[in-house]
Amino acid sequence: MLARALELAGISTTSISLVREHTEKVKPPRALYVPFPFGHALGRPDDPELQHRVLRAALDLLLEPAGPVLHDFPEDAEPGAQPPAPPQxxxxxxxxxxxxxxxxxxxxxxxxxxxxxxxxxxxxxxxxxxxxxxxxxxxxxxxxxxxxxxxxxxxxxxxxxxxxxxxxxxxxxxxxxxxxxxxxxxxxxxxxxxxxxxxxxxxxxxxxxxxxxxxxxxxxxxxxxxxxxxxx
Amino acid sequence: MPRLDRLPQISRNNLLTFPAQVNDTAPFVRPGKPLVASRLAIVTTAGLHVRGDRPFSPGDQTYRVIPSDTPTTDIVQSHTSIGFDRVAIMRDINISFPIDRLRELVARGELGGLAPYCCSFMGAQRDAARIESETGPEVGRRLAAEGVDVALITPT
Incomplete structure (x- = not known):
């Protein structure tokens, strides 16, 4: 929705999405769904290589000729990674x-x-x-x-x-x-x-x-x- | 992940009942230039702001400006929902606000440059009518006036 407002102002946007179900409904112009837990949009803290791969995949969506586009980041979170949400x-x-x-x-x-x-x-x-x-x-x-x-x-x-x-x-x-x-x-x-x-x-x-x-x-x-x- | 079937029941219910807007199409501005010549701003919904700036309150639909040369030590987060793990952002702000990674792309010549400032909204908005009608378009106008070509939108 924020993306839509920015595009209407003439700015190309690319979004990182953590909840595919919501992004499918909202349909921002370009979105990269990432399979990471909340709080981990770019992958893992102190892992610049993974963060760069996520960033590159999000920026590559700017090459798409038409939208809305929703791509999946191809790498899954590794086994033993953080649980999807912290315990309450x-x-x-x-x-x-x-x-x-x-x-x-x-x-x-x-x-x-x-x-x-x-x-x-x-x-x-x-x-x-x-x-x-x-x-x-x-x-x-x-x-x-x-x-x-x-x-x-x-x-x-x-x-x-x-x-x-x-x-x-x-x-x-x-x-x-x-x-x-x-x-x-x-x-x-x-x-x-x-x-x-x-x-x-x-x-x-x-x-x-x-x-x-x-x-x-x-x-x-x-x-x-x-x-x-x-x-x- | 967070695939809904792997979340705790309370988080899953929270998301399933979340009033996400439903759209069929999207406005779509094709970039007029390649990334190496583009000016980029981060627009985040992670509730970040410069230390000492007014914190967000839940449901706050205003935004904060974060100059792109702000040292990462001066950025704090008032989106403190206990639905996500804040330890990641304690360790590394780039997990939601990849400012160091973007500076590296600029240094490598892969990105034209950063906007003079980035913008930040509060996350987990159940009613975002004012962002849609007022504060979102305002950020769009301001960034466009700064010659921004691309916005990277990041959650937490």
């Missing part, structure tokens, strides 16, 4: 021993995250709240108060951002801190392994389940949407 919190049983103190755990995790930043050259997905990792104990205290049903807020929440959206940004930043910190601890870990660790073994995972529960008790669709976005 509801399918992961919390461990019997989970640390009590999420704020202290977050402080520990920050050390691993600093290692991640050194390794990644500063690349991080953390940054939706604008609150630096050094002040995440405050974010954790806010989320704890929120989960307990208190009427809490943070001075860092911009007035135009509704509270449930800000709660979700806090949850997303917390997840980024932990997931990237875990990547520094175990560089070879995949998304499924990290999700299982986060939701079963960390105090932060347990806290976010409680945050989700409070959001989900509301009748306000924005609160429900934030709950669905944090854990399901």
């Amino acid at each position: 919190a509801s399918g992961i049983t919390p461990a019997e021993q989970v640390p009590d103190d999420a704020a202290m755990e977050t402080t520990q995790m920050r050390r691993y995250h600093e290692r991640w930043l050194e390794k990644s050259g500063g690349r991080t997905l953390l940054g939706l709240t604008g609150i630096p990792a050094t002040r995440f104990r405050g974010v954790v205290r806010f989320l704890e108060g929120f989960a307990d049903g208190q009427d809490v807020d943070m001075a860092e929440r911009p007035p135009e951002v509704p509270l449930p959206n800000f709660v979700r940004y806090c949850a997303d930043d917390l997840k980024a801190l932990y997931f990237e910190g875990h990547l520094a601890m175990k560089p070879a870990a995949g998304g499924e392994e990290i999700a299982r660790w986060f939701w079963s073994e960390t105090a932060a995972g347990r806290l976010l389940r409680r945050v989700r529960d409070r959001l989900d008790t509301s009748d306000d669709p924005r609160w429900k949407a934030a709950a669905f976005g944090i854990a399901r």
